[in-house]
Amino acid sequence: MKIVPLDDRVLVKPIEQKEEKIGSIIVPDTAKEKPQMGEVVEVGTDEDLREVVKKGDTVVYGKYAGDEFKIDGVSHLIIQRGDILAIVR
Numbered sequence: 001m002k003i004v005p006l007d008d009r010v011l012v013k014p015i016e017q018k019e020e021k022i023g024s025i026i027v028p029d030t031a032k033e034k035p036q037m038g039e040v041v042e043v044g045t046d047e048d049l050r051e052v053v054k055k056g057d058t059v060v061y062g063k064y065a066g067d068e069f070k071i072d073g074v075s076h077l078i079i080q081r082g083d084i085l086a087i088v089r
Contacts, residue, residue: 001071005044008081010053012038012061013074036063037088038077049081058088 005011015037040057043050053059065083068075 002042003071003076004042005078007044008046008049009044009078010040010049010059010081010084011042012059012066012077012079013041014038014077015058036060041076044081046081053081053084053087059084060086060088 003011037058037060040053040055040059043053043055061077061079062083062085066077066079068077070076
């Protein structure tokens with residue numbers, strides 16, 4: 001399935017953080033914060049946005065940004081341009 005975001009939206013696959021272990025305590029998934037970094041899978045149709053954000057870029061986005069859904073069982077987000085805080089180069 002191919003999804004193309006419209007306008008100033010970006011399709012992002014969140015980068016999961018590694019399991020955290022403090023001493024002999026393992027932090028469960030339910031206590032972890034949502035990832036705030038992800039890989040750009042697809043960029044919307046806005047030409048200005050396409051000049052800045054490219055497919056394959058790693059971006060940092062706001063903690064509660066976007067709408068989450070699954071594509072073939074893998075979590076993805078569609079976020080707006082304004083929710084992207086930085087591009088990791």
